[in-house]
Amino acid sequence: MPEQVLFTPAALEEPWGQQILQRVQALNLPVEYLKQNRITGLRGETERETYAISKRTLAVVTAPASQFKLTPIPPSADWQFHLAQGCPAHCQYCYLAGSLQGPPVIRVYANLPQILDNLAQYEKPDQPTTYEVSCYTDPLGIEHLTGSLAECIRYFGTRDRGHLRWVSKFDNVDGLLNLPHHGHTRCRFSINAAPVSRFLEGGTASVAERLQAIRKLALPVERGGGGYPVGFVVAPIMPLENWREEYTQLLDDAAAALDFDCDLTFELISHRFTPGSKEVLQEWYPNSKLDLDEANRITKRNKFGGIKYVYDKDTMKELRSFFEAAIAQRFPQAEILYWT
Numbered sequence: 001m002p003e004q005v006l007f008t009p010a011a012l013e014e015p016w017g018q019q020i021l022q023r024v025q026a027l028n029l030p031v032e033y034l035k036q037n038r039i040t041g042l043r044g045e046t047e048r049e050t051y052a053i054s055k056r057t058l059a060v061v062t063a064p065a066s067q068f069k070l071t072p073i074p075p076s077a078d079w080q081f082h083l084a085q086g087c088p089a090h091c092q093y094c095y096l097a098g099s100l101q102g103p104p105v106i107r108v109y110a111n112l113p114q115i116l117d118n119l120a121q122y123e124k125p126d127q128p129t130t131y132e133v134s135c136y137t138d139p140l141g142i143e144h145l146t147g148s149l150a151e152c153i154r155y156f157g158t159r160d161r162g163h164l165r166w167v168s169k170f171d172n173v174d175g176l177l178n179l180p181h182h183g184h185t186r187c188r189f190s191i192n193a194a195p196v197s198r199f200l201e202g203g204t205a206s207v208a209e210r211l212q213a214i215r216k217l218a219l220p221v222e223r224g225g226g227g228y229p230v231g232f233v234v235a236p237i238m239p240l241e242n243w244r245e246e247y248t249q250l251l252d253d254a255a256a257a258l259d260f261d262c263d264l265t266f267e268l269i270s271h272r273f274t275p276g277s278k279e280v281l282q283e284w285y286p287n288s289k290l291d292l293d294e295a296n297r298i299t300k301r302n303k304f305g306g307i308k309y310v311y312d313k314d315t316m317k318e319l320r321s322f323f324e325a326a327i328a329q330r331f332p333q334a335e336i337l338y339w340t
C-alpha cells in the first residue's frame with residue numbers, strides 16, 4: 001500500500017483515472033489532488049530519502065505521447081507497452097535502476113483505454129504478435145490499486161493475433177482467475193534461488209507464494225484455476241555458493257507446484273549490470289551484498305556502444321547447461337524461450 005496517492009488534473013479527467021480514484025478511496029489511502037500535471041516535491045535530503053519517499057508514493061498521471069510509439073523488446077516479445085512506470089518492491093539488483101530517470105515514484109497511467117486502442121496497429125497481418133507489459137513495472141504488484149492488468153487481459157482476449165505477456169514477483173492473482181483471456185495472455189513469475197529471493201528481493205511475495213500463484217493461474221478452469229498459459233522467468237541467475245543445490249531445490253519446488261499438464265515456458269537471464277545501474281543501485285542499497293565487482297565479470301557492448309558486465313564464457317556455459325538439463329528432466333514439455 002502506498003502512503004500517499006497523487007492525482008494530476010489530467011489523470012482526474014480520464015474515466016480510468018476515476019476508476020483508480022474509487023479504488024484508492026475504498027482502501028482509505030490519503031489522496032492529494034495536484035494543481036499541475038508535473039510530479040514534484042518528492043526529493044529528500046539524500047538519494048536514500050528520495051528513494052524512500054518515492055517508493056511509498058503512487059502518482060496517477062497520463063502516459064505521455066512518446067508512449068504511443070511502441071518499441072520492440074527482443075528476446076521477450078515483439079513490442080513493449082506500459083501501464084505504469086516504477087514498482088513498489090525493493091530488489092537490490094532492480095532492472096529499473098539506470099533505465100528510468102528521476103526519483104523511483106510509481107506512476108500509473110489513467111489513459112489506459114487509449115493505450116490499449118493504440119496497440120492493434122502494431123499487429124502483424126498474418127501471425128501472432130506478442131506485447132510485453134512488464135518492462136518498467138510489476139503490473140501485479142499494483143493491480144489492487146489500478147485494475148489495469150485485468151483490463152489488458154480482457155482486451156487481449158478479444159484479439160485474434162495479439163498476445164499479452166507479463167511477469168511478476170507478487171501473488172495477488174485471485175482477481176485474474178475468471179477473466180475471458182482466451183489463452184492470449186501468458187502469466188510469468190520471476191523466481192530465484194533462496195539466497196537471492198530472501199536477501200535481495202525486499203517487499204515481494206516469497207517464492208513459495210509465487211509458486212502457489214502460478215499454480216492457480218495454470219490450473220484448468222474445471223479444477224478452479226485460470227487455465228492460462230504460464231511461464232517461469234529465472235532471473236537474475238547468479239553462480240552463488242552451492243548454486244547447483246540452490247537452483248535444484250528451486251526447480252524441484254517449481255515442479256511440485258506445477259504437477260499437472262500445462263502450457264509452460266522458461267526464460268533464463270543471468271545477472272548483469274551497467275556502469276549506470278551500478279551507480280544508482282549503490283545509492284539505493286548502500287549495504288547490499290550483491291556482487292557488483294567489475295573484476296568478476298567480462299564486458300559486453302550493445303549495438304549503441306553501451307557497456308554491460310556479464311559473467312565470463314565458462315561460467316555462462318556451465319550455468320546454461322545445468323539449467324537446460326534440469327528443466328528438460330523436470331518439465332519435458334516446456335519450451336526454453338531464451339538464455340541470456
Ligand code: SF4
Pocket residue numbers: 086087088089090091093094095096136137138169204
Ligand atoms: S520487482 Fe522488478 S521492478 Fe520491482 S523492484 Fe524488483 S526487480 Fe525492480
